[in-house]
Amino acid sequence: MRDEALVGLSSDGDPWAFGELARRYAPAMKAVASRLGPSLADVDDIVQESLLQAWQRLDQLDDPAAVRSWLLRLTARKAIDHARRHKSHDDVNALTSVSAPTPSPDSAAVVSAGSQALARALADLPESQRTVWWLREGADMSYEDIAHTLGISVASVRGRLARARHTIMTQLEEWR
Template sequence: MDRLVSVEDGILAQRAADGDERAFGVLVRRHGPFLVAFATRILRSRADADDCVQEALIVAWRRLPELREPDRVRAWFSTIVARKATDRLRSRRPSTPIEDAEPLSTLPGPDESALTSSQLDALRAVLDELPAEQRTAWLLREVSGYSYDEIARELGISATAVRGRLARARATVFERMQEWR
């Protein structure tokens, strides 16, 4: 196992895709803390983030043979975590203590709730259709609030490349979400 610790991500990902559990374990230990921090920023709950990352890593293990760019396994993990976190956010039910609850007259009605749900569904569909590189950059910026430099470091690209990916992603989201404005 000690020898695997110094092996590059791409090689570990390829070995894991071939069923090497030890290689996958090294990837999990290497990137797990970042993934939990990433999910925590999205979900605002460490417990939910831990569960989300665990679910994402199970999906990643099963889908590793589909990974096209093994050297970018961290970004791929991040995309899966972001999807799981988004699913978790959407499934949350509000749990406001009764004494803090707003009067029924100020709560959104069924029409407004349905509209919001439809908007979220449309946004998810648009994000799912973005190329993985654009989607990951968009999620890191718009959901997690990362700076361009932080995204560049995380994805191993230049800040200029981040700006380009975000510009393309934002243009697509803007165009495809026009009917919801």
């Protein structure tokens, strides 16, 4: 069933339809929350709070076809608020690395060192740049969605993202 139909049914109070939306988009919501939230233990709570808020505010969704980006924006806001309350970014080091199915010890060491270097570069970014970077690269949100989520202009999103990318590339120069 298409998103638009599920949103319509959910707006009419159908819990099954909303459950389908939740099952469809919860993995992406968890990905956003895990990148922006202070700890992995809080991810499920952030997603659950976001889904509850979405259920309560479904009538505020202007375009039913955009339900995915709307849910991701709600989740990002919740995760950012949660991170600000707790002021901890220890989970930046919990990056998942992509490697060969059975890497050699040498290649595993290189991938691990590269992941650690990226984690350090991200940790060194100002919070505003790190947040924009995660929303774009981790959650694959559009510039417009990021701007709406953070309450800033699209130009600010572009600027923060450009500065973040430049800083990361500079710090990871040896990995090119």
